Structure formats: structure tokens, C-alpha cells
Amino acid sequence: MPQAASTRQPAAGLAEGGAPASLAVREDFPILARRLQGRPLIYLDSASTSQKPAVVMQAMDEHLRAHNANVHRGVYALAQEADAAYEGARATIAGFVGWEPESTIFAKNVTETINLVAYAWGLDNLAAGDAVLITEMEHHANVVPWQQICRRTGAELRYLHVDERGELSSGELAQELARGDVKLVAFAHVSNVLGTINPVAEMTATIRDAGAISVVDGAQAVPQMPVDVRALGADFYAWTGHKALGPTGIGVLHGRREILESMEPFLTGGDMIAAVDFQRSTWNELPYKFEAGTPPIAEAVGLAAAVRYLAGLGMERVRAHEQELTARMLKALAEVEGLSVVGPPEPQRRGGLASFTIEGLHPHDIAELANREGVCVRAGHHCAQPLMRRLGVGSTARASVGVYTEPREIDALAAALRKGREVFGL
Amino acid sequence: MPQAASTRQPAAGLAEGGAPASLAVREDFPILARRLQGRPLIYLDSASTSQKPAVVMQAMDEHLRAHNANVHRGVYALAQEADAAYEGARATIAGFVGWEPESTIFAKNVTETINLVAYAWGLDNLAAGDAVLITEMEHHANVVPWQQICRRTGAELRYLHVDERGELSSGELAQELARGDVKLVAFAHVSNVLGTINPVAEMTATIRDAGAISVVDGAQAVPQMPVDVRALGADFYAWTGHKALGPTGIGVLHGRREILESMEPFLTGGDMIAAVDFQRSTWNELPYKFEAGTPPIAEAVGLAAAVRYLAGLGMERVRAHEQELTARMLKALAEVEGLSVVGPPEPQRRGGLASFTIEGLHPHDIAELANREGVCVRAGHHCAQPLMRRLGVGSTARASVGVYTEPREIDALAAALRKGREVFGL
Amino acid sequence: MSEDELYREQILEHYKRPHNFGELTPHDLEAFEQNPLCGDELGVHIQVDDGRIADLRFHGHGCAISQAAASIASDELKGMPLDQAGSLSADWMIDLLGIPISPTRRKCALLNLKVMRRAITGDSGWPTGVG
Amino acid sequence: MSEDELYREQILEHYKRPHNFGELTPHDLEAFEQNPLCGDELGVHIQVDDGRIADLRFHGHGCAISQAAASIASDELKGMPLDQAGSLSADWMIDLLGIPISPTRRKCALLNLKVMRRAITGDSGWPTGVG
Numbered sequence A, B: 001m002p003q004a005a006s007t008r009q010p011a012a013g014l015a016e017g018g019a020p021a022s023l024a025v026r027e028d029f030p031i032l033a034r035r036l037q038g039r040p041l042i043y044l045d046s047a048s049t050s051q052k053p054a055v056v057m058q059a060m061d062e063h064l065r066a067h068n069a070n071v072h073r074g075v076y077a078l079a080q081e082a083d084a085a086y087e088g089a090r091a092t093i094a095g096f097v098g099w100e101p102e103s104t105i106f107a108k109n110v111t112e113t114i115n116l117v118a119y120a121w122g123l124d125n126l127a128a129g130d131a132v133l134i135t136e137m138e139h140h141a142n143v144v145p146w147q148q149i150c151r152r153t154g155a156e157l158r159y160l161h162v163d164e165r166g167e168l169s170s171g172e173l174a175q176e177l178a179r180g181d182v183k184l185v186a187f188a189h190v191s192n193v194l195g196t197i198n199p200v201a202e203m204t205a206t207i208r209d210a211g212a213i214s215v216v217d218g219a220q221a222v223p224q225m226p227v228d229v230r231a232l233g234a235d236f237y238a239w240t241g242h243k244a245l246g247p248t249g250i251g252v253l254h255g256r257r258e259i260l261e262s263m264e265p266f267l268t269g270g271d272m273i274a275a276v277d278f279q280r281s282t283w284n285e286l287p288y289k290f291e292a293g294t295p296p297i298a299e300a301v302g303l304a305a306a307v308r309y310l311a312g313l314g315m316e317r318v319r320a321h322e323q324e325l326t327a328r329m330l331k332a333l334a335e336v337e338g339l340s341v342v343g344p345p346e347p348q349r350r351g352g353l354a355s356f357t358i359e360g361l362h363p364h365d366i367a368e369l370a371n372r373e374g375v376c377v378r379a380g381h382h383c384a385q386p387l388m389r390r391l392g393v394g395s396t397a398r399a400s401v402g403v404y405t406e407p408r409e410i411d412a413l414a415a416a417l418r419k420g421r422e423v424f425g426l
Numbered sequence C, D: 001m002s003e004d005e006l007y008r009e010q011i012l013e014h015y016k017r018p019h020n021f022g023e024l025t026p027h028d029l030e031a032f033e034q035n036p037l038c039g040d041e042l043g044v045h046i047q048v049d050d051g052r053i054a055d056l057r058f059h060g061h062g063c064a065i066s067q068a069a070a071s072i073a074s075d076e077l078k079g080m081p082l083d084q085a086g087s088l089s090a091d092w093m094i095d096l097l098g099i100p101i102s103p104t105r106r107k108c109a110l111l112n113l114k115v116m117r118r119a120i121t122g123d124s125g126w127p128t129g130v131g
């Protein structure tokens, strides 16, 4: 059986404005006790992957130690425990974002789920003369599958522009849809580079009115803010376990039932069939039709523990915490000489991350110099090369926060950057 | 860092013939200490999924507690530890079956890997007039992807027959290839229903001589016998972690480098690209070209611990143990009235499983009745409906062994079946 | 559960000598279903008279639970108004069987209801409550 | 490692004022490479005379390590026989840099060698030993 939810309600440290600057949950995350090169670990790369609370490892461990069997086919009692654990995890995870389990599909990561939609919906619904619309701020996971499916089907791939604030324009979306050829629009809920929070509900309504399908990449949103997939109105909403305090090896796709039912399956094999004859097969009901082979069972159990943990913290509090830290980060970074942050200047319009460049310091060197102070930040194109091109930079450094991030870690980042500039004689 | 390999060399219990009837490893597997409904757990469903030794859970737990970061992109020290753990796991896992890490690709299960080959090789290399050849004994994972790709490309799907012994005929393979239209042949190394061990090296040589590509489904072979992918001569060899003492969420594909290099990618997104421009992208080198998005990192670490554990036992000993138990099982089952086993009668020609029917007892009821005695066996079509049709049965019951299975558990199965017949008044 | 709860006399009796098994020619309604988990198959033929099930026969193969369920249900179904038969609930079937059914075996117990429904209403989903 | 080991004076000097950076028109050989991990780009133009590198220029953008490596290597490459330049090893480059290089930064340090190789031999793989 899955671990019981963490019922612990940690006291929030109160920052100046009364917002929870610290959720006081550090001891729940074993890795944060580590020292690297003699220094405490200051992990500011949660947008890449989050650290995991002990309840997640415990839930997986417990599942594999006591309830492991394959799912969906076993008559014996142990197999029924495994079924209950896996389907119970699905119900928990779907419920966390307000969706129904029957149209909540598990894959290995969010990348696979977007490929699923691109292949299984795209191969049969796109043709020359049609267009797919994405945005300049997408992660490669929401770019390359559309390039490939457009190549295979002859459809055109077009982009919504990112303005100088790092935001989309609703006018441009309406204009593009008015051309009448757009069959599908895919975009991020929260940009992993700019931090921009897109107005999802407004966009999906516009898209639906134009008769197109919406695909929302929620990889950066689910871990850090309340998400209600139904209220957001997306036809497909996808996210990934390892960024949401869960394990690697699991991604989640919520889809509108009628669309999923109308689609051919994507991966095929065991468990997703109704009947297999020599030349043709028929498909199992949802969600199984889209889950071929043995699914990530222990990973689903682990992710269920993660979302129960998040729900225990309260997603409103998590969001307030990340916003508070983002404000602090934007302020601290602005004080570093030669540093420019990309994306919207207002913390309330963005997720818990800041991408930046420093005059005279390449992002790789920024990350290397930060690492010397125990500060983990990412450097590179963040799997968003089209956006890098649009911003006119080769790469950026990026600092991102999680539920466990403390204000002092933001200050440590700023100090490390100042020290780095000195090393380079700037 | 991954856990150190288990260096423990358990003493083998000696059965009558001197073969290791017990590997004496039960205490390495925490779940085997469980009692269900007051009875000890007798797990005879390893062909569906294996139980896991504690070193596997420990390796994953330790990875997530101390070395968790995303792979392939981080400059900071923690990310380098995660890289080393993931790529170290790849080297260990590839080495376990004698293949090179560069063309060893991780997916979520073996089903995904076969879909990868079907889509990424098939979409560009199959057309009307071509044929794909599979066998009547395939798991749905090695049937349905070929049905689908044949439908999409217009190629023909043909089957090699299974004879009354449950084996293929080499003559028929040669005949089919002589027709000159076969572009790809896919078949199981070991059948998950019949137990049949196919003569892989001989078959791949015949296939190669005919200019076709071979795809071998090694899901049932890698867990129970020494496998040397190079010696087997397959162009693609695929298997799945959870059946080989590893965690769920990971499958493995070994491919011939030239073929992988000539293929378009399958899943696309982050990590698998060289450069992404607005309209087109170029691909990363092998194996990354085929690993889109965040891979199953902790799962790779867990599977590496599993294969180190298996290597510690010695795969020759594992095979001897499973053969001994299979012999005992075939003998014990033959003594149950009304029971018929499918597949080759000689234990040395088969893997560690036996599928059977009992006159007057439906397989579902067999599994239910066995469960009352704590014995876990599977009932159903075992994801092999074409084979069921060929055998003229709707379903079978199947008992399968693992490294931890003891001779007394085989005896308990036979006793449970006898008792079940009595319940039904047979 | 103790042995005789699931496989009690009455269940085994229906399994071994099922009522209303076979085919009906001619028939007015028919359907055929598989349980995707095990490959079990069940079909039904129905003769309709004045909005009621005048006669019916099940055919196919399955486990003791699915066969007994079909047999027991068939006795009740004869003479039942079609609209009533097409909307019978999972609970109705489970109650009728009168034995404890595990989640996995539920699909076995309800296979005949699923086939019935498809024959009468064209709906091929599992009866609500199948879990 | 202590601070000045990686970013020592000489490295920073080459980064800030790289030798042989820019373009060469006309040129006999050229190539362009990206580091897929970070998007850094490096190109090279080479003038050949009598089987030797008569002159060369690197261009593009990258971190201190990749730029310093290209700069330091460029001084050595001028006058070198083409076949020798095309088969320089990873170790040659790392030794020349003379600083400890982590596995992740190796690709930065070797980017210029990769570009050189592609310009001379058409081979676009990483120099052996890149790990």
C-alpha cells in the first residue's frame, strides 16, 4: 500500500511582507544535509529537477519490498495489492490537478507525452495546408516533436513571438487563428527560461473557439502553483514527475476523453489491447489504450507520495513562497554589476526562476564559479535554442527555487556571483 | 555513486543431480519474508515481473538521497555525480550482455524499445511490397507494433509457425526469406508462454545472409541465462529491467551502430538534439539521439545494481538452477491429473516456466485456487493471443521461477493444484 | 475467505451445468465480448417478444465465475423487459451471485452483463461500478 | 581545486584577448561546430601552404575554457603539417591547457580540436578520449 500522506504542517518562517520566505521543510529532504567540497549544498536548479522528500523514497522502497507484482493481470492477492497501489496512485495524481483518472495517462516523462500527442493525434489529423502553432519560448520537448510531425505530414509549423518583456501577445494568437489553418496550438504554462506564466485559460478559450486543439506543457507549473486542469480548459495538459518532487521515470498526460478516444494508440503492445488477432488488434479502454507494456509502477507510487506531500504543504503556500523568493532573487541579482535578467520584471508574473547573463562572464563560467561556493545553477540553452536565438544570446545561467529553498541561499548566490566577477578581474 | 556490487557468493544447495536446486539467496529479497493470508508467499510469477533484491532498492534510494540531479547538462559537482552514476550504470548494463554503451539505449520498458525500432526504422524503410516476419509465439509487444507499422507503410506481416513441440522450424525461416521481400524479422529469444529457447545465433545468421534486419526480444532470456549480444549476432536486442531483478520504468535496447546512425530519431525533445532551429533540428550522437527528455536515472542505477547482483551469482549458475527447477516442475505437473503442459518437453530446451491447462478447471480458477495456498501463478493469455489461437486454448495458467525459487515451492504448487481439483469435485 | 464462499456448491453447479447455454436460431439481438485481461469470450443471442426477452442463450468460454454468473443471470433475464435488462447494474449481478468478488474477478462476474448491454443498447462499456 | 588552478592568469588572459580570433578571407579550409550541451559555437578558417597551416582564425562564442583553448592551440597550430593537426589527441589539448578539467568541461576544452578536425579531415566526431 502507498505510504500514508505526510500530515506534518510545517510552520512557515515569516519574511518582511508576511509571506512565507521559508517553508521550513529542509529536514524532509535528505540530500540537503550533504556537503560538497566542504560546503553545504545550495541547490538552485529545481527547474531542471527537484530534490525529493524522504517520503517519496520510502514509498517506492516500501512498494518494491512488500507489494511488488505486475499490474492489471494478476488473480493472486499480491498482484491485487500492486493494482491497488498503481491505480490508487493514478487517482491521487489525477485528483491533485483536478482531473479524472480514466483520462490520466502515465508515460516516462513529459517529453514522451508530447510525442504521444504529436504522433498519435498528428499523424492522422495533420496534412499539407494545416498549421501547428507553438511559441518561441518552448522547451525542445514542445518544439522538436512538432517539427518532426509537420515534416512527416506536410503541415506548417509557425511560432507566436515573445515580446521584449518575455511575454506572448493575445492579439497575435487571435490573428494566427484567424488564418483558419491552425489545427493545434502547443505552449508552456510556465517558461523554463523566462519564468513567464502564460494566461492559459484565456488562451485555451481562444483556441477552442477557433476549433483548434490545445496542448499545454505544465512541466514548470505543477511543481510550484495550484493547477486545476479543468479550469485551465486545455485539451491536453502534460507534466513530469521528477520536477514535482517525484522520481525519474514518470510523466503524466491529462487529456480530454473524446479526443483520446478518437485517437489511434501511440506505443502498442501488452496491456493496451482488447484483442490481438494475427493481422489486427483492437484497443483497451482509457487510460490503458495509451499505456503499452509494464508501466512505471513504483514511480507512480513515488509520485503519488510526492503530490500528497505537496498537497500537505498547500499549493497556495508553495506559490507564495516561490513568489517571495523570486522577488528576493530579482532584487539581489539586479545589484550584481553587469548582470541582466531575462523575462518579466514582476515576480507575480513569473515562476520561481531567473535566467541571466553577466557581461564578461560566460554562463558556463558563472556556473563553475557558483559551484565553488557550493551553489548549483544551470548554464546553457536550457533546451530552448529557438528562444536563445530570439533573445540574441547563446546561453544563460539560470537559478531556480523549490519548496525547500531558503532566503539565505539566494543571498549566497548573489555573493558567489560577485566573487566570480572578481576572479575574472571584472 | 552507485552501490558497491554485492560480493556475497551464496552457497548453492545441492540437489540430487549435483545441480544447484537452491541458490540460497532468499534473505536478499525482502518481499519473500512476507506472509499473505497467514501463509508464506510462494512467488511463481517471475516471468511477469521479478522480485528485487534489497541492493536494488538501496541503490535507488541512495542515488535519490545523495546524488540526485539532472544528467548531461550540469556544470556543478552534484550534476557530475548524477552523470557519472547514469553513464556508469549504462556501462555496467551494456557490459553485462557484452555490448558497447554507446549503442545501448534506455527506454521505459522493452515494449517502448520495440516501438522505437518499428517507428524509427519502419516508417522510413518499409513500403508496400515489403514484408515483416514475426513468429506465432510472440508477446503482444513484438506483434502489435509490427501490425501497426505494416498498416501505416503497406508492408505485409507474416508469421513463422510454431510446431506441435512449441518450436520454430529453421526450414520455414529459410523459405520465407527466400521469397525475397522480407526486410525485418522479429522474434523472442525465449517464449514467455512455451518457454521455448529459440536458436538465436543460427536464426540471425540466416536473416543477415538474406539481407534482412533481426530484432530479438530478450525479455525472458536476460534474467535467466548468460546472454552475449555480440555472439547472438542480432541487429537489435531488447530487454526489460523489471524482469531482471531491476526496477520498473526501464527497458534496454542494444542496436548495431550503423543502423542506429542511419535512422531518424523516435521520441524527440531535450537531450537528443545537436542543434534546434525554428524549422529543423539536428541530432546528438549515440546513444543520446534516442533518449529524449530526462531519462530513467534512478532506474538505471537500480538496474545496474540488479545486473551486478546477477553477475555476482553467476549467470551459468542461474541458468543451471532454473533448468533444475524446470525439470522438477515438469515432473510434478505431469503427476497432476488432467493437466497438460505446452511447449518443449525437455527442460534444457526451455526457460524457467511452464504454462498449462487442467481439464475442468479454467486458468483463472487455477490461479485463484493456488492463491488460497499462497502460491502466485498467472492466468490468462499472457499477452500472446495469436499463440493462444494457434494452441487452440483461450488461456493458460503459468508458473515461472526466479533465482530465489526453492524446490519446495514447486512442490507446493503441485499440492495446491491437487487441492484445487478437489474443490471442484474433480 | 474460506474455500466454500467463492466456489460454493451452487456456483460450481452452474459452472458445470450452465443454464441457457448455446445458440438461438433465429434471434433478434446478439453481441459478443472479450475480457481483455484473460481472453475469455462470451456471446449472447436474444429473442424479443413484445419488448421483453422471450428467450436467450449465452455461449463462449470462461472461468467458473463468469460462466456461473451468466447462467444464474440467464434465469432472471428471461421475461424481463428489454429496457430493464439493458440497464441492470453491477450491484444487481454481484448481489445475485451472492459471493465475495475480488476486484480482479469483478470483470469475470460482469462479463455477461456487458454482453447483454451491448446486445440491447449497443453500449460496450463495463456496467457502472465495475471499478 | 583552488580558484586559480582553473581560471589562472594565463587562461583569463587568452579568454579576454584571444590570439588568432576573427575570419580569414580567402581561406582554403573551414568548419563550424556547436557544443550540443550549451549551444557554444566555434568556427575556423585555415589557409594552407605546402601541406602546412599557413594561417588560421577562430570565431564564435564560448566560455573561458573553450576560448582560451582555441587561443592557446592556435599559436601551436600555425606552421603545423595538416595531417598532424588533423590527428591531434585530446591529451595534447588538455596538456597544452595545463589545468584540471572536469568531465563536463572537457567538451568545452576540446571544441576547437573538433572544429579543426572537421575542417581538415571532415570527421565531426569528438577527439578520442573525450569521454
Ligand SMILES: Cc1ncc(COP(=O)(O)O)c(C=O)c1O
Pocket (backbone or CB within 6 Å): A270, A292, A293, A294, A295, B047, B048, B109, B110, B111, B112, B139, B141, B142, B188, B190, B191, B192, B217, B219, B220, B240, B241, B242, B251, B383
Ligand atoms: C517475451 C516478452 N516480451 C515483452 C514483454 C513486455 O515487457 P514490458 O512489459 O516490460 O515492456 C514481456 C513481458 O511481459 C515478455 O515476456
Ligand SMILES: Cc1ncc(COP(=O)(O)O)c(C=O)c1O
Pocket (backbone or CB within 6 Å): A047, A048, A109, A110, A111, A112, A139, A141, A142, A188, A190, A191, A192, A217, A219, A220, A240, A241, A242, A251, A383, B270, B292, B293, B294, B295
Ligand atoms: C517547460 C518544460 N517542458 C518540458 C521539459 C522536459 O521534461 P522531461 O525531461 O521530464 O521530459 C522541461 C524540463 O526539462 C521543461 O522545463
